[in-house]
Amino acid sequence: xxxxxxxxxxxxxxxxxxxxxxxxxxxxxxxxxxxxxxxxxxxxxxxxxxxxxxxxxxxxxxxxxxxxxxxxxxxxxxxxxxxxxxxxxxxxxxxxxxxxxxxxxxxxxxxxxxxxxxxxxxxxxxxxxxxxxxxxxxxxxxxxxxxxxxxxxxxxxxxxxxx
Amino acid sequence: xxxxxxxxxxxxxxxxxxxxxxxxxxxxxxxxxxxxxxxxxxxxxxxxxxxxxxxxxxxxxxxxxxxxxxxxxxxxxxxxxxxxxxxxxxxxxxxxxxxxxxxxxxxxxxxxxxxxxxxxxxxxxxxx
Numbered sequence: 001x002x003x004x005x006x007x008x009x010x011x012x013x014x015x016x017x018x019x020x021x022x023x024x025x026x027x028x029x030x031x032x033x034x035x036x037x038x039x040x041x042x043x044x045x046x047x048x049x050x051x052x053x054x055x056x057x058x059x060x061x062x063x064x065x066x067x068x069x070x071x072x073x074x075x076x077x078x079x080x081x082x083x084x085x086x087x088x089x090x091x092x093x094x095x096x097x098x099x100x101x102x103x104x105x106x107x108x109x110x111x112x113x114x115x116x117x118x119x120x121x122x123x124x125x126x127x128x129x130x131x132x133x134x135x136x137x138x139x140x141x142x143x144x145x146x147x148x149x150x151x152x153x154x155x156x157x158x159x160x161x162x163x
Numbered sequence: 164x165x166x167x168x169x170x171x172x173x174x175x176x177x178x179x180x181x182x183x184x185x186x187x188x189x190x191x192x193x194x195x196x197x198x199x200x201x202x203x204x205x206x207x208x209x210x211x212x213x214x215x216x217x218x219x220x221x222x223x224x225x226x227x228x229x230x231x232x233x234x235x236x237x238x239x240x241x242x243x244x245x246x247x248x249x250x251x252x253x254x255x256x257x258x259x260x261x262x263x264x265x266x267x268x269x270x271x272x273x274x275x276x277x278x279x280x281x282x283x284x285x286x287x288x289x290x291x
Contacts, residue, residue, distance in 0.1 A: 041200045043192065075201050098187070099201040127235040127242070128195035130203055 033114055035067065035136040036106040038121070041099050042129040045074075048102045051129065055104055055121055062117055070103040168291050177288040178230055196236040209236070212271070219267070220245060223259055227251065229285045241271065244278045248285075256281075 038055070042048045052069060059066050078096040082089065109117070118133060125131055166179050181190045194213045198206035213234055220232050224247060232245040243263075247256070260277050267275040 041197075041202075043200065044187070077201065097199050097201075125237070127237045128192065128197060130197040130200050 031111045033109045033111065033135050034107065036109055036114055036117075037134040037136075038104040038106075039132045039134075040102045040104070040129060041131075042102075042126075043098060043100070044128070045100045047126055047129060048100050051126060052102050052104065054124065058120060059104075059106055059117065062113065064106050064109060064113065064117060067105040067107045070105070072101040072103060074098050074100045166291060171290055173291045174285065174287045175289055175291050176230055176285060180288045180291075193231050194234045196234075216243065216267070219263070223263055229282055239273045241267070241273055241275045242278065243275070245280075247279055247281050249281045249283055 040048060040051060042051075056066055056069065076096050076098050078094060080092050080094045083091040083093045106117075114135065122131065165182050166173070166175050178190070178193075186192065194209070196205075196209045197203045198209040216234060217232065220243065221228060224245070227247045227250055229246040229248055232243055235242040235244065251259075256279060260279060263277050264275050
């Protein structure tokens with residue numbers, strides 16, 4: 001019967017552990033990021049709003065804490081050109097290009113979490129939308145600064161000034 | 164070019180009826196890329212590619228294009244979305260689709276995807 005065939009074949013290789021070829025495990029300590037700042041630019045505000053909802057939902061599902069979602073004011077680049085090919089200086093045409101921004105700030109990530117989140121979010125970036133990412137790394141204080149300088153210098157004996 | 168008012172027999176689609184100052188309010192964009200954003204480069208190259216692609220599509224589907232094709236760029240991928248009339252049989256449309264995809268892919272050195280949709284006739288918005 002079909003039920004018997006399914007149960008018989010599933011426990012054939014329990015002795016070998018199943019390793020996923022896509023997952024890699026390394027012993028190096030991961031670089032930590034204090035803040036991951038994603039600035040998204042676009043011409044259409046509705047597209048940016050829906051992308052913000054998508055990115056915030058993805059961050060919540062992966063367990064990444066969202067610091068804040070900032071919406072800087074739009075920049076408008078305008079220029080005035082002559083309407084006609086030859087003369088008619090008094091009749092002009094004005095064009096403008098509007099760029100809307102949306103800044104998403106995430107805090108306290110590891111490098112692998114950041115890589116996974118950024119890859120997912122960048123693969124689903126809509127057309128006509130550009131993204132800039134800034135990462136703030138956390139590093140240990142280097143050894144030569146760990147102790148203050150005035151503690152390491154040899155103590156100078158105070159001499160009495162004879163006036 | 165703005166479509167001028169006539170006797171009442173000229174059929175006009177939604178795209179043709181609205182003037183350029185309605186883009187972003189009542190109209191959408193026909194070509195979507197990041198070249199025109201603040202601080203981004205490559206606007207002129209994208210404009211030239213768009214002009215070539217529109218002429219190419221108008222030539223490979225003569226008389227079949229119902230409305231202006233929509234060009235989208237996602238990373239390296241170039242997606243062309245076109246509305247066609249049902250004048251040709253489907254196997255010829257599939258051949259033309261494969262032909263444009265391979266030829267443009269080799270020409271622009273990027274993956275090209277052509278998404279076609281057939282309609283019985285052009286959709287009228289109003290008659291001017």
